[in-house]
Amino acid sequence: MNNKNKEKKKVIAYLHSHWDREWYREFEVFRLRLLRVFDNILAMLINDKIPSFYFDGQVAALLDYLEFRPENKEIVKTLIKDKRLFIGPFYCLIDEFLTDGICFRKNLEIGLNIAREFGCEDFIGYFADTFGHSMNVPDILKEYGINKAIVWRGCGDLPSEFLFNDIKTVNIPRGYFMEVFAKEDDPRAKARFVKNHLDKIAEQSGDVLLLPIGADHLGIPSDIWEQIELVNTYLDDYEIILDSPFEYFNMVTFKEKVKDELRDNSKTFILQGSYSARTKLKQLNTECSYKLDLADKVQLNYGGIFTPVIEYAYKLLLQNQAHDSICGCSTDAVHSENITRYNKILQIADTIIEEIRLYQPKNVAITFKYENKYKLLEVERDHIDDEKAQVVAQRKGFSTELLNDIYSIPVTEDYRTIYTLLKEFNSDHSESDLTVDSTYLFNSKIRVEVDNGQINVYDKGKCYKNFVEFIRFKDVGDTYNFGPVENDEGEIAKIKSARVIMDGPLRCGIRVNTSFFNVDIYLNKKSKLLNFKIKWSNLLTNKLWQVRFNLGKPVTEVYSEDMNLLIKRKFDPEYDIRKNLPQERGKEARTNTAPMQRFAWANGMGVITRGLTEYEVSNESLNITILRSIGVISNPKNPARTTPAGPPIEVPGAQQLGENTAEFAVGFFNVKDWAEYVEEIYPQTIIY
Numbered sequence: 001m002n003n004k005n006k007e008k009k010k011v012i013a014y015l016h017s018h019w020d021r022e023w024y025r026e027f028e029v030f031r032l033r034l035l036r037v038f039d040n041i042l043a044m045l046i047n048d049k050i051p052s053f054y055f056d057g058q059v060a061a062l063l064d065y066l067e068f069r070p071e072n073k074e075i076v077k078t079l080i081k082d083k084r085l086f087i088g089p090f091y092c093l094i095d096e097f098l099t100d101g102i103c104f105r106k107n108l109e110i111g112l113n114i115a116r117e118f119g120c121e122d123f124i125g126y127f128a129d130t131f132g133h134s135m136n137v138p139d140i141l142k143e144y145g146i147n148k149a150i151v152w153r154g155c156g157d158l159p160s161e162f163l164f165n166d167i168k169t170v171n172i173p174r175g176y177f178m179e180v181f182a183k184e185d186d187p188r189a190k191a192r193f194v195k196n197h198l199d200k201i202a203e204q205s206g207d208v209l210l211l212p213i214g215a216d217h218l219g220i221p222s223d224i225w226e227q228i229e230l231v232n233t234y235l236d237d238y239e240i241i242l243d244s245p246f247e248y249f250n251m252v253t254f255k256e257k258v259k260d261e262l263r264d265n266s267k268t269f270i271l272q273g274s275y276s277a278r279t280k281l282k283q284l285n286t287e288c289s290y291k292l293d294l295a296d297k298v299q300l301n302y303g304g305i306f307t308p309v310i311e312y313a314y315k316l317l318l319q320n321q322a323h324d325s326i327c328g329c330s331t332d333a334v335h336s337e338n339i340t341r342y343n344k345i346l347q348i349a350d351t352i353i354e355e356i357r358l359y360q361p362k363n364v365a366i367t368f369k370y371e372n373k374y375k376l377l378e379v380e381r382d383h384i385d386d387e388k389a390q391v392v393a394q395r396k397g398f399s400t401e402l403l404n405d406i407y408s409i410p411v412t413e414d415y416r417t418i419y420t421l422l423k424e425f426n427s428d429h430s431e432s433d434l435t436v437d438s439t440y441l442f443n444s445k446i447r448v449e450v451d452n453g454q455i456n457v458y459d460k461g462k463c464y465k466n467f468v469e470f471i472r473f474k475d476v477g478d479t480y481n482f483g484p485v486e487n488d489e490g491e492i493a494k495i496k497s498a499r500v501i502m503d504g505p506l507r508c509g510i511r512v513n514t515s516f517f518n519v520d521i522y523l524n525k526k527s528k529l530l531n532f533k534i535k536w537s538n539l540l541t542n543k544l545w546q547v548r549f550n551l552g553k554p555v556t557e558v559y560s561e562d563m564n565l566l567i568k569r570k571f572d573p574e575y576d577i578r579k580n581l582p583q584e585r586g587k588e589a590r591t592n593t594a595p596m597q598r599f600a601w602a603n604g605m606g607v608i609t610r611g612l613t614e615y616e617v618s619n620e621s622l623n624i625t626i627l628r629s630i631g632v633i634s635n636p637k638n639p640a641r642t643t644p645a646g647p648p649i650e651v652p653g654a655q656q657l658g659e660n661t662a663e664f665a666v667g668f669f670n671v672k673d674w675a676e677y678v679e680e681i682y683p684q685t686i687i688y
Helices: 028-048 060-068 070-081 101-117 137-143 187-202 225-233 245-251 279-301 308-320 332-358 671-681
Strands: 009-015 126-128 148-151 161-164 166-170 206-215 238-242 365-366 376-379 390-397 415-427 438-440 446-451 455-459 462-464 466-475 495-503 507-514 517-525 529-538 542-549 557-562 566-571 594-595 601-602 607-609 612-618 621-627 658-667 685-686
Touching: 009 245, 028 060, 060 070, 101 279, 101 308, 126 594, 137 148, 137 166, 166 245, 166 542, 187 206, 187 225, 187 238, 206 245, 225 238, 238 446, 279 308, 279 332, 279 621, 279 658, 308 332, 376 685, 415 685, 438 517, 438 529, 446 507, 446 517, 455 466, 455 658, 466 685, 529 621, 542 658, 557 594, 557 612, 557 671, 601 621, 601 671, 607 621, 621 658, 658 671
Parallel strands: 009 206, 009 238, 126 148, 148 166
Antiparallel strands: 161 166, 365 685, 376 415, 390 415, 438 446, 446 455, 455 462, 466 542, 495 507, 507 517, 517 529, 529 658, 542 621, 557 566, 557 601, 594 612, 601 607, 607 658, 612 621
16 A cells, blocks of 8 residues: 655656667568557547657657658647657667767758757657667767767666766666556556566666656557556555656756766676678678768769758668667568668769769869878779779779760660779879789788788788688577677688789789688788788578787777777776676676777777678787678577577578678778778778
8 A cells, every 4th residue: 555654756757669660570561550659649649648759769750650641740740849749859760889970960960950840849869779879979969959868778887867978868777668558467466567667767766767658669558647547556655757758857967977888788788799790781881881971072062962862862871770770680671671772872872973073174183181191092994094003803884974974875885894993192103112922912011921821910020920810600699699609719710822813013912712711912002001802602600700810919908980989998808708608587798899880909900891890809819700690680598698689580691691791901000090091991082
């Protein structure tokens, strides 16, 4: 029974529905459910059955709904104006670690513009289900005038209210998932469940608690208000009040300060294996992010003539960057749609760059940074227009000029050789410094040699013996977590032979044949970077493939790219996940892996990748994941995570059988110069 003389703690409960546009079902399937769910929510708002509804911090789901229910647009606007329906600030709820700062800002720009067009003025940086939180996100939120955030995963023992890099941030310790009111159950049983839930939230809260009510893709029971009133009669310590999360922010104080990323998985899963699941998605995402930004800069340089097209392409990209999409933990059908979107983005970006190039004077260049630095750039031409250029590839096709001529149609006679030319930019006309043989490759900056079954690298007179190794481990996990096998020491590729595959004044290359695959190593004139390209047909399932860089001393800290900035993480180099697998239910193993965007650096060595987004520290080595093959969304027997993280749907596509590629470059340089070396792999210069 209630003790009426006892003062109860206020519980601000907000109604929501977490909306994954695609996950264990495809986008259009979930959208048909969205029609029923949001019809239900609108009806309850219109009939005053609920005070307000928080629509998951994004506008994409609302737009998806209104595309089929345009007659409800004015009703939606009225509810937003009356502060009963809250949308935005994001276009889509995207992952924070696999998304760069440019895309994150575009997400806010597009989302805020749409939300404001609907009349919304109140915004929270809402990250209810993101797999951990980037330390750079708060500063981006502040750029757009947002001073509040709600987070869940990765917070460890932090209180419910804290200042996350100066942003007022609310941690929902028990997560956003509260579907008990949608179930048929005795009110007393519901009250017991809610009390247990609130007791745990109270351990990290003050006198006021925040309670999300809702779940994934869930509507609201027609008697929700009556249910809450009834449950309140059985609660001695709490009183649930239906309101918005904004009211909670007004009632609490924020004291504790956090100046780091939120990736503590001691209390909640952060699902680290998603950084490497479905590598092809990460590779396409990185390429699309880079090329779309480049296309945008080029077209803005010419008056913004393609701005509407750029926004359309960014919407496609942001849809793919939702956490269940870019993280690779959806069905094969969902990820097939992702691939289609990525291909559309590349078509748009490449076409914009080429169309602008066609109408500029010859030999004109646009550069956005490092303007005076020596560069080697690849361009495609239907003839060799520079006798000093080096042909590095060729194919059959039609010239770009012909394809873009609206008064011509390509015919058989126009089908010709298209050359990929390597050209010098800001050249001092110096002689080539490249030398290549079947066992070595070097220039004036760096040297690699294949000797006695090892790949050795020399930098500034120092030799890194057995510098590069390729290793694979068993993986009995799933798309969310790598599943190690206890005492698995891995299988290391054996070096068999090497031969020259390119010998030119601007680029040389050797091919190293290993027991796993062929490894092509290229070196450019005057470059400090060794470029590696691997292309192979994967025939193996349930494997983790890595490239290991042996650095000669323990790796205790790693710098990596996050939101186009550099962050530092500290590691225990002796930690081994295989010796620390969890036994207690509801636990996720701590790992020595972490997400990266294009760049990681340790012990004087930097590695720049083309879409390889996970690194691991192991004793004296920095390992980059080049492929992870698994066949289920969530394996209930995953040894690294003692409870499921999603449905156990088989996804043979995640095994990534067949052709795969991995590309990365390595060099030795000061970490403060990292952006200059990234620019060598992702050039911001275009030659016309």
